[in-house]
Amino acid sequence: MMEGVTSLPGDVYKADLDFTLRELTSAIAEAEEAVKRVRATASRVPDADLSAVDSLEIMIKAYNEVAASEPFLPSRGSVLPALLALQKAHQTTEETNAYVASSAVTLDQTKKRVEAEQLGVKEQRDLQAALQKRIASLREELETKEEKTPEQLAKEKAAELKQQKKHYDQQTASLMKSLDWFIENHLASMLAAEELGGPVVGDLTEIDPDELSAGFSAHGKLKKAKENPDDDKRQRRIDEIWGGASEPQEAKGKRKRDRDEASAAGSEMRDLIEQLLNQTMESGGDSSAAYVRVDRESAAARFLVRSKVAEFHPKDAMRLRLIDFGRELDD
Structure with missing residues (x-):
């Protein structure tokens, strides 16, 4: 490859990624060193010599130092924010897909239950209509019988039976x-x-x-x-x-x-x-x-x-x- 040629985008991204990895490794090493110092200091002070007030003052001092110190921020050009954003986006996508799948099953079950309920309502309405029709028919028949004499009813019943026999x-x-x-x-x-x-x-x-x-x-x-x-x-x-x-x-x-x-x-x-x-x-x-x-x-x-x-x-x-x-x- 000729000298002076600009690097490819893939090479630039790899270099940025390597730099971010070294940066994170250095930050982890510093944090581990600070933990070692704190443990060494704490080991020299017997627990029996610390009162509750002393422990509280130590925690307050530690919180104040943490609050006053500058937070860890990636350097300019670091790909860590993009990686974190990509991880969060991937996690959100996975959670969304899982929720959509579970919602689809729930929706299908709900639709089936709604269809069953609608069928039951239709059957109840049909039954109610049939009962109302039967009640109206019985009332009409009862009113008709009340208007007729026993001889007329007997003749009609005989004619009905004769027709059935035929x-x-x-x-x-x-x-x-x-x-x-x-x-x-x-x-x-x-x-x-x-x-x-x-x-x-x-x-x-x-x-x-x-x-x-x-x-x-x-x-x-x-x-x-x-x-x-x-x-x-x-x-x-x-x-x-x-x-x-x-x-x-x-x-x-x-x-x-x-x-x-x-x-x-x-x-x-x-x-x-x-x-x-x-x-x-x-x-x-x-x-x-x-x-x-x-x-x-x-x-x-x-x-x-x-x-x-x-x-x-x-x-x-x-x-x-x-x-x-x-x-x-x-x-």
Whole structure:
């Protein structure tokens, strides 16, 4: 490097830093020397010779000397003020960041609490509005009843019950129609497959009723249908499993085919459901009288039990009844 070239800013800062370090080291050395002198002086004076007044005078003199002496100030051009300012700024920044982080968590918790409180207030307002509406409705109904005679009230109640019965009858008819469709198009084939030694209902959902004529193997696999099946033998098997009763004439006309395994299983399921419903109605709420005696533990009965719709008698597996769901609510 050529002589006479001005030093770089980094070199100047390093030189100032070295000078400040030497200055602080010198000040520390002077302070340590003063402490040594004070300790040496104090060691020559026994503590027993000092009274409380003497100790107080010594402290007063020391404070006065410190107050009269010039404070330690860094020399001109020292980087100590900048370092102290930087340290203070860094400390303030760290404290501010920590406070901001803690405030963010507190703010988030406060917002969640406010949202929960607002939701609670909304629910209380909705509940209050519903109660006020219900009270107004009851008052209006009470005022209307007071204006009417008992005969008028009885007629209105009878008309209301009649309308409810009509509504429930329509719903029952719609449900029975849907149930019959489900049995005919889905459940009957699966019930027949289970009766013939195949998988239980639900394990094999896609079953062609025409394929059931061949039956199932000992491993539960569907056998291959023969080209010329023995219809008489097949009919005897159907009669042995499901009995010789035929389906109603309207059902035959609707399906337009002879009685096969699927239709026989579907007919058994419909008959069993009808018996269970009728017996439940006739029992009049007596659960012990709601049982129906079955000839065998059929696939239809097992399916109703697995579906939590019916249950066997705890001591007689040949007796079956519907589960009284409404009784649990009444109790």
